[in-house]
Amino acid sequence: MDPVIIVGAGPVGLALALALARQEVPSVVLDEGPGKDEQRLARTVVLQEDTAALLERLSGVPLTEGGYRWTGWRSMRRKQTVRQVRFGEIGPDGPDGSAREAARGPRDAAEDTVEGSAGLPPLHIPQHVLTTALRDAIAEERLVKVAVESRVDAIEQEASGVTAHTRGPKSTWWRGSYLVGCDGPRSTVRKLQDIRFPGRTAVERHAVAALRVELPWPGEALLHRMPPWRTSGPSGGEVTARPLDDGVWRLDWLLPPGKDLVTPELLVTRVRETLAGWSGGATPPYDLLDTGVHTVHHRLARRWRVGRVFLAGDAAHLLGALGTQGLDEGLRDADNLAWKLALAWHHGPREALLNSYQAERRAVVAARLRAADQALPLLRGGKGLRSYVPGSGRGHEALLADGHLGRGPLGAPGAYTDSPLMAPHTASEAPIDTLPGAQVVDVQVTAEDGTFVPLRDRLGRGALLVVLIAPGTGVWERKHWVSAGIMPRLAAAVSALPHSAELLVAESYPGAAAHTVLLVRPDGHLVTALNGVRPADLYAAAEAALGGAKEQPDSTAATAASH
Template sequence: MDPVIIVGAGPVGLTLALALARQEVPSVVLDEGPGKDEPRLARTVVLREDTAALLARLTGMPIAEAGAHWAGWRSMRRKQVMRAFHFDPAPGAGTDDADADFGFGSADQPSGEPAEAAGPSPLHIAQHLLTGALRAALAREPLAKVAVDSRLDAVEQEASGVTAHTRGANGTYWRGSYLVGCDGPRSTVRKLQDIRFPGRTAVERHAVAALRAELPWPGQALLHRMPPWRTSGPSGGEVTARPLPDGVWRLDWLLPPGKDLVTPELLVARVRETLAGWTGGASPSYELLDTGVHTVHHRLARRWRVGRVFLAGDAAHCLGALGTQGLDEGLRDADNLAWKLALAWHHGPKEALLDSYQTERRAVVAARLRAADQALPILRGGKGLRAYVPGTARGHDALLSDGHLGRGALGAPGSYAPSPLTPRHLEAEVPVDTPPGAPVIDVRVTAEDGSFVRLRDRLGRGALLVVLIAPGTGVWERKHWVTAGVMPRLAAAVQALPHPAELLVAESYPGAAAHTVLLVRPDGHLVTALGGVRPADLYSAAEAALGGPVADRATAATEAGAAAGSR
């Protein structure tokens, strides 16, 4: 069968090629460039825990080794934030509350101490280093090929496959089973398929500088929302600082609305006044390494699938206001699509499964964009609701931090519920702390060979995961319990599933009772949790997760379509 054609050699396209290779699907990546990226320290990306783990699995090494930096967010003292954020304590607030920490950490930290964000810290890395690590991993894959200097100019598809034509010195025809456009916001694939891309232009603009300097918060990222030394204009001079290795920092200043030119003199003035404000004196010495202007657009493609052609990443959506991360969503696109394309490539297409890519991913990104659009007037509109609702500043500032920290409606990984792949009417279904459709929690499990691994390490191989919660198994060798209790019956049920599945055992899982059985998709989202070994329910759930027959398939598709909607 022909390979999958991937148009675009950015992080999303390279990730998709690696994810397909891990599931024994060949691909060719059409790269319109020379095969390497220009080093730009002012062009960096932020990865959440789940997407960083995905890239670590695919590249075979921790992404931090490629030149990334884990950065816990630094809280500011409330007294300072009261001046900078124009925060007015509620009537009767005491001095203890006024002295508490506030910002991206706990509000209950002692004054003057750094407050770490709850949960894992985001990962910050220069984009050219990330793509370099992905390219190096892809070069080791015999199933993947990167064709450089190959600019797409035509796509034709029929029932049996797709033909793409590239122009230039290496212009030729390419034959593929499917084609995925990962070619950015000006996507040629999207335009050739006549897909609309509505949305908003220049939602936010940021001046960006990469510099080497010593700041008072080594290894910690910082958001200073309204610095007291710069309060003029609608933006109030909001500035974000993120650390990179070797003493390098990326600083972003929110710019006022409009298209005013950001001159070198203006940028240098921003650098000096910010460094002086943070260090409490004259501007310390620094080395300016790179600069730029980052403009955030909010757009969402009307369709993400046209027959055998799909869109992913910036070709399908643009976002980034209030700390949201478009690359995170693009990598989740690749993770969601890879196992569905792999199943179709190996076993023939199931239309419900392939359609679910658009239904699931578009709904998640649309919800993220709606949340940002609803928050922007409150957080960027100056007085707004703050002038009328006492004590709302804490909630608004926490809302802003959600996008940067990867939590809440602005930042947390999305849930695929409802989805056309959601099973219906399972008598044995029980609740756990992870709702169906949400990403599973990364617990320690025992694999079939008796080794202890993380649950997340078993993802992305194309197989379903069946996890039995069995307290006490962690202290015994596998040979002592693999033939005891419910294990033989569960092993037989797993063997009979309509798709390859791996049986794992965990000591515990949040909210799950003993003998709970979890069914997990290849991309790490929970299908269902069952109370005990119920072969019929397990089979029905697996069949539904693969886009197979479900009694209420039409109802499920209708519900999921309504949830995806159109913005």
């Protein structure tokens, strides 16, 4: 069987290659560049909890070593702090060892503070650090080949596979089973497949600077809307600050609509006035390390699959206004597609399963873009939000915080509630706090070898996961209860499923009663929750999650019909 061809060696393409390798599928990554990334501190990414965990699982590297998790989030309007979120799962000393109270910084007597708490904070990391970690992992991976200076200029498909031609020093033809275009906004793959890419250009534009400086709120990310030193224009001079390691910060200034040139003098002026405004009048010492201009576009490809060719990441969608992160969605594309391609590579294609990639992922991204398009005129035009959030008194800052923190319609991970892979409804369904199609909660489970591991550690291996909720089992060794109670019957039901599955046991799960059985896809989305051991319902749900019963070859079908 030929490898999967991945066009593009950005974070999405590299992550997809590693995700396929984890499921014993070989791939070749066609990289039009030299095989390394320019070090740019002004080019960073923010990863939500699920995508950061995915990358750590694939790279085998704790990304916090090269990135930074915020100790808190502060949203300010002029001089008042109107929203402050503390992250409650990073320990009392914060991620960098600094005391939590010290991270609060000075409080202004005029502050109007609304505090909340949150779980694990987003991870802020330079993109070159992220890609380096992925490249290092690929260098040790026998199933991934990277071809540098290889730019695709032709793609041909037939029933048995796909062929891509690259130009450059290593001009050649590459044969593959499938091809995935992860080659960015100007995707050659998308253009060669004649796929339209409609949307909006320059939805937002930001001036960006990376600098080393001490700010009054160490470790906290900051959104300052309409600061008093910048009141002109519809944006009010909105500025965002996100901490990095080693005292480095990335600052973003929202620019007014238009194509005005961002000169070095303008950037230095914005740096100085912003730092002075935050520090009480005098500009503190700082080192300007890198600058740039970041333009946000909103686009969505009409199709994400043409035969054996797929699109993922920026080749399929562009988003990023109001604090949302396009890379998050690109990584979720890779996670969604990897297990489906792996199943097709090992066991033959299930067309319904392969088609579900576009159905699921395009719907989620389209919903995110719709939410941003609805909010943009309200947030940038200064109007009220009651038409957007009926019956709510939520302000601009709260909605913006959702985008930055990965919450709500702007930022929360999407659920595949309308997926063609949804399990049929049965009387044995058990209500839990996770809806079918949504991501499961990362609870601790006991694996088949008796070890205690996070549930997320068992994802991405190509197998379905069956999780039994059994309070009290955590205090006993697995050998003492694996053959007791309902376990033998459940183990037999799992072994009879139409695809390989791993049986796990958890002490508890949010909203789940004892003896609830969860069926989870390889990408961590819930298929169904059943009340006890229901072999027939479990089998039907697993079959639905795989796209339905596998199609029989014509000859087999004809033979069956003749009998």
